[in-house]
Amino acid sequence: MTSRERFLAACRRQPLDVPPAWVMRQAGRYLPEYRAVREQHDFLSMCRTASAAAEVTLQPIRRFGMDAAVIFADILLPCAAMGQDLRFAEGEGPRLAPCVRSAADVERLVDFDARTATGFLGDAIRSVRKELGKERAIIGFCGAPWTTASYMIEGGSSKNFEHSKRLMLAEPEVFASLCSRLVDNLIPYLAMQVEAGADVLQVFDSWGGALDAATYRSAILPHVQRLVAGAKELGVPVILYVNGCAQLLEVMADSGADVLGIDWRVDAADAIARVGSRVALQGNLDPCTLFAPPAVISREVTRVLDEFREQRGYIFNLGSGILPGVPVESMDTLFRVLRGRHERAAAGQARSPRCG
Amino acid sequence: MTSRERFLAACRRQPLDVPPAWVMRQAGRYLPEYRAVREQHDFLSMCRTASAAAEVTLQPIRRFGMDAAVIFADILLPCAAMGQDLRFAEGEGPRLAPCVRSAADVERLVDFDARTATGFLGDAIRSVRKELGKERAIIGFCGAPWTTASYMIEGGSSKNFEHSKRLMLAEPEVFASLCSRLVDNLIPYLAMQVEAGADVLQVFDSWGGALDAATYRSAILPHVQRLVAGAKELGVPVILYVNGCAQLLEVMADSGADVLGIDWRVDAADAIARVGSRVALQGNLDPCTLFAPPAVISREVTRVLDEFREQRGYIFNLGSGILPGVPVESMDTLFRVLRGRHERAAAGQARSPRCG
Numbered sequence: 001m002t003s004r005e006r007f008l009a010a011c012r013r014q015p016l017d018v019p020p021a022w023v024m025r026q027a028g029r030y031l032p033e034y035r036a037v038r039e040q041h042d043f044l045s046m047c048r049t050a051s052a053a054a055e056v057t058l059q060p061i062r063r064f065g066m067d068a069a070v071i072f073a074d075i076l077l078p079c080a081a082m083g084q085d086l087r088f089a090e091g092e093g094p095r096l097a098p099c100v101r102s103a104a105d106v107e108r109l110v111d112f113d114a115r116t117a118t119g120f121l122g123d124a125i126r127s128v129r130k131e132l133g134k135e136r137a138i139i140g141f142c143g144a145p146w147t148t149a150s151y152m153i154e155g156g157s158s159k160n161f162e163h164s165k166r167l168m169l170a171e172p173e174v175f176a177s178l179c180s181r182l183v184d185n186l187i188p189y190l191a192m193q194v195e196a197g198a199d200v201l202q203v204f205d206s207w208g209g210a211l212d213a214a215t216y217r218s219a220i221l222p223h224v225q226r227l228v229a230g231a232k233e234l235g236v237p238v239i240l241y242v243n244g245c246a247q248l249l250e251v252m253a254d255s256g257a258d259v260l261g262i263d264w265r266v267d268a269a270d271a272i273a274r275v276g277s278r279v280a281l282q283g284n285l286d287p288c289t290l291f292a293p294p295a296v297i298s299r300e301v302t303r304v305l306d307e308f309r310e311q312r313g314y315i316f317n318l319g320s321g322i323l324p325g326v327p328v329e330s331m332d333t334l335f336r337v338l339r340g341r342h343e344r345a346a347a348g349q350a351r352s353p354r355c356g
Numbered sequence: 357m358t359s360r361e362r363f364l365a366a367c368r369r370q371p372l373d374v375p376p377a378w379v380m381r382q383a384g385r386y387l388p389e390y391r392a393v394r395e396q397h398d399f400l401s402m403c404r405t406a407s408a409a410a411e412v413t414l415q416p417i418r419r420f421g422m423d424a425a426v427i428f429a430d431i432l433l434p435c436a437a438m439g440q441d442l443r444f445a446e447g448e449g450p451r452l453a454p455c456v457r458s459a460a461d462v463e464r465l466v467d468f469d470a471r472t473a474t475g476f477l478g479d480a481i482r483s484v485r486k487e488l489g490k491e492r493a494i495i496g497f498c499g500a501p502w503t504t505a506s507y508m509i510e511g512g513s514s515k516n517f518e519h520s521k522r523l524m525l526a527e528p529e530v531f532a533s534l535c536s537r538l539v540d541n542l543i544p545y546l547a548m549q550v551e552a553g554a555d556v557l558q559v560f561d562s563w564g565g566a567l568d569a570a571t572y573r574s575a576i577l578p579h580v581q582r583l584v585a586g587a588k589e590l591g592v593p594v595i596l597y598v599n600g601c602a603q604l605l606e607v608m609a610d611s612g613a614d615v616l617g618i619d620w621r622v623d624a625a626d627a628i629a630r631v632g633s634r635v636a637l638q639g640n641l642d643p644c645t646l647f648a649p650p651a652v653i654s655r656e657v658t659r660v661l662d663e664f665r666e667q668r669g670y671i672f673n674l675g676s677g678i679l680p681g682v683p684v685e686s687m688d689t690l691f692r693v694l695r696g697r698h699e700r701a702a703a704g705q706a707r708s709p710r711c712g
Binding site: 266 | 518620679
């Protein structure tokens with residue numbers, strides 16, 4: 001069974017001896033070889049240069065052998081393609097201008113042709129496929145409607161999402177029209193990634209945790225459902241990841257996604273009990289664990305694997321993106337534990353005969 | 357029934373026609389009269405000048421007539437009293453130095469005498485009591501062990517709590533000794549506030565939401581329990597507020613606190629079902645609601661009041677502190693709705709004959 005087959009089987013909730021594994025933001029700053037490429041490019045030009053994006057996408061696979069490569073890109077690329085000016089100043093978060101805060105602002109956004117405006121991403125996926133063959137899965141992705149809209153409305157990262165929530169409460173039809181425009185554009189953007197070779201799609205709702213379940217269900221979920229349905233029509237499984245999702249699991253399970261990516265705050269048994277019979281699960285080691293000594297990392301990775309052992313359809317991951325300062329040795333430890341599972345399974349000595 | 361009696365009755369889960377109400381950070385920058393006092397003092401000297409602290413504590417009561425005054429102070433004052441250098445640079449968060457990251461660092465902390473080191477706070481409480489008489493409740497407070505420890509370890513605010521979690525995982529006994537030292541000092545600090553006149557104590561775990569329930573239960577809860585028990589021995593009710601507590605309600609209810617303060621992400625019915633029979637609840641309007649037009653604010657305040665109508669022991673509040681940019685008129689709207697409840701209750705026409 002190849003890594004790719006293992007990954008797709010987990011998404012489809014088929015029984016497995018050992019779960020597939022990847023790490024959110026695995027193509028990232030914790031890797032010295034990433035920092036070397038990054039020195040040659042600013043962040044956005046790295047996203048937009050297919051050879052650079054492909055190179056950093058492949059780096060962690062070469063080192064650790066994850067079951068899936070997640071294409072190097074940024075969830076805000078579509079905002080730029082829709083006409084906002086997007087900048088990443090060194091050491092700061094993204095800046096988007098002008099902010100989208102009125103019907104006229106939404107009106108002014110442009111619908112983009114994914115193949116021309118973001119063709120570099122398709123090229124990067126094709127390069128990655130060339131190196132990986134069919135051995136490993138490739139994950140394409142986009143931002144979720146709420147997270148993407150909030151960046152466009154706030155003009156960058158936000159602590160309290162004042163403008164986004166104000167718009168949602170005061171002018172719900174304007175907010176909804178922004179989300180609709182986003183989904184209109186994100187579906188072809190995902191389609192372009194699948195045409196180029198993506199096997200799986202992940203929708204990142206990084207800021208979904210700022211919302212209560214009732215608000216998410218009424219104002220956000222319909223847009224997520226349309227996005228997920230559009231993605232699934234492409235014939236690939238869809239992972240919906242929400243950071244801070246303890247209050248949102250049931251709403252997320254109603255999205256139509258095949259897999260829910262959950263953060264470290266969610267208790268595995270609780271997630272399994274609440275939605276584990278409806279969807280596959282992905283997660284959820286606290287990314288800060290990777291700052292601990294190897295023995296603690298081993299213990300915690302083992303704990304997470306054991307907690308999800310009975311879940312039908314499970315993908316190992318962190319509960320959010322790997323942090324820039326993580327020692328590379330911590331990732332060695334993590335994947336040593338995972339390889340140990342494979343070896344024991346191959347030897348017929350796995351502690352549990354199945355995962356899911 | 358005075359406001360103070362209403363507030364204490366809610367904490368003790370006695371039946372009430374209308375819930376008491378206050379607003380976290382009600383003595384704050386959204387008020388022009390606060391900003392006028394603030395112009396005369398930097399933030400820390402405002403905390404440490406009893407007359408200024410008392411004045412800004414009273415300002416929102418004069419304007420809106422909340423049932424309780426929360427004394428103006430900062431949860432980091434005890435860190436300074438324990439020997440860390442504490443600064444608030446304009447427009448930045450707090451800075452604490454040196455960071456506490458080793459057994460020797462914990463050792464070096466000093467135990468402070470609350471009456472001498474933080475006597476200004478007692479003086480401020482006595483001034484507030486003088487003006488309020490016994491009409492309204494006075495809320496004293498401190499930071500919770502995790503939140504306070506994380507500031508001391510990180511040296512300020514943090515996005516990911518890398519150093520705090522590393523210490524907790526890698527050197528759990530050092531982390532525990534820091535929490536113990538904190539609780540040793542926070543109990544007399546709270547006692548000083550009660551001696552000065554505080555009727556209720558709130559423990560703020562502003563960053564508790566960064567933790568999963570199992571970690572909170574094993575590494576944090578014992579310290580919270582000791583703090584809460586120490587506070588309750590003073591004869592006053594204790595409110596435990598955790599921001600981002602959707603995954604923590606049961607753990608919080610095991611703290612021994614009389615009231616759980618919950619953030620806006622938590623569904624009221626869910627909170628009532630999970631812990632409402634064991635503790636009173638406080639919350640949980642999304643603070644961003646106050647950026648919406650009056651009609652939306654009225655609707656949302658009414659919704660929250662209705663959702664908690666069946667809860668025995670309920671205090672109306674926001675789900676976190678009021679934001680600096682909120683228009684004063686929004687608070688007028690909020691308290692107009694609350695006054696309407698009182699008037700209807702007095703006229704025997706309240707939609708529900710009881711709250712709790």
